[in-house]
Amino acid sequence: MALTALEFLGLVAFAASGALAAVRARLDVFGVVIVGLTTALGGGVIRDVLLGIHPPTTLRNWPYLAVCAATALVVFAFHPQVARLRRAVLLADALGLGVFATSGTTIALNSGATVYAACLIGMTTGIGGGAVRDLLLREIPLVLRKEIYAVAALAGAVLVAIGHELKWPAGPVTIVAAAAVVAVRMLALWRHWNAPVARPPGPEPERD
Numbered sequence: 273m274a275l276t277a278l279e280f281l282g283l284v285a286f287a288a289s290g291a292l293a294a295v296r297a298r299l300d301v302f303g304v305v306i307v308g309l310t311t312a313l314g315g316g317v318i319r320d321v322l323l324g325i326h327p328p329t330t331l332r333n334w335p336y337l338a339v340c341a342a343t344a345l346v347v348f349a350f351h352p353q354v355a356r357l358r359r360a361v362l363l364a365d366a367l368g369l370g371v372f373a374t375s376g377t378t379i380a381l382n383s384g385a386t387v388y389a390a391c392l393i394g395m396t397t398g399i400g401g402g403a404v405r406d407l408l409l410r411e412i413p414l415v416l417r418k419e420i421y422a423v424a425a426l427a428g429a430v431l432v433a434i435g436h437e438l439k440w441p442a443g444p445v446t447i448v449a450a451a452a453v454v455a456v457r458m459l460a461l462w463r464h465w466n467a468p469v470a471r472p473p474g475p476e477p478e479r480d
Contacts, residue, residue: 278446279316280339282371285364287312287340290405291347292354292361297409301348307408308344309337312368314401319376322393323383362461363454365402366424370453373398373425374446377432387433394429395422398453420460420467428453 290311294304313330320328330336347354354361376397380390399422403413415422428449435445459465 278371278450279375280335282368282375283312283336283339284343285371286315286368286401287343288347288354289361289365289368290401291344292351293405293409294344295348295351295355301345304348305341305344307405308347309340310408311401311405312340312343313337314404315372315376315397315399316401318400319379319393319397322396323380323385325383363458366454366457366461367450369398369402369421369425369457370428370450372401373428373453374432374449377429377449378436378442378446381433381436387437390436391426391429391433394432395426398422398425398428420457420465423467424453424456424460427456 287308291304291308293311294307299307313328313336316330316336317328320326320330373394375394377390377394380393381387385393399415402421403415406413431449431452432445435449436442
């Protein structure tokens with residue numbers, strides 16, 4: 273139950289952030305809904321494909337699609353008010369990242385994946401939807417930029433894997449790990465922590 277509740281919370285958070293990004297890109301209502309759905313469900317679909325779960329869980333259960341579509345429509349209708357809540361939107365995105373990275377790891381472990389594979393699948397679950405969103409909007413995916421994003425997701429996945437190996441209760445471990453991802457992500461935004469970026473190459477030497 274705790275895992276399901278966290279998943280729906282993450283769906284709402286990612287659908288809202290995806291829909292708002294689509295509104296800013298001047299997409300119509302259909303485009304906003306599609307981007308919201310893709311952002312919210314993309315990571316879970318990738319997770320299930322990697323685990324051999326066919327068809328993916330989110331495509332077999334209509335409440336997942338309904339919740340995401342409804343969230344996207346609400347954002348489309350009230351986007352001026354939502355756009356003013358910049359911190360809330362960043363928090364929603366961080367919340368979605370934490371929830372999907374940790375729940376994805378838990379599902380992978382429960383499906384028999386090794387700890388190593390489960391951590392990578394969990395990280396991919398967290399960042400997958402956002403990467404597809406950015407590609408649809410013709411942007412460089414956030415995970416490939418300098419901001420701390422994938423590292424936070426991987427840290428949460430590792431915490432879940434450690435709890436699994438130590439036989440701790442899955443529900444509390446998932447919640448704590450998700451909170452840790454959110455904390456790292458928000459702290460990185462607040463303190464402007466960035467991954468190293470290569471310096472641009474200098475001018476080529478003139479040839480004789």
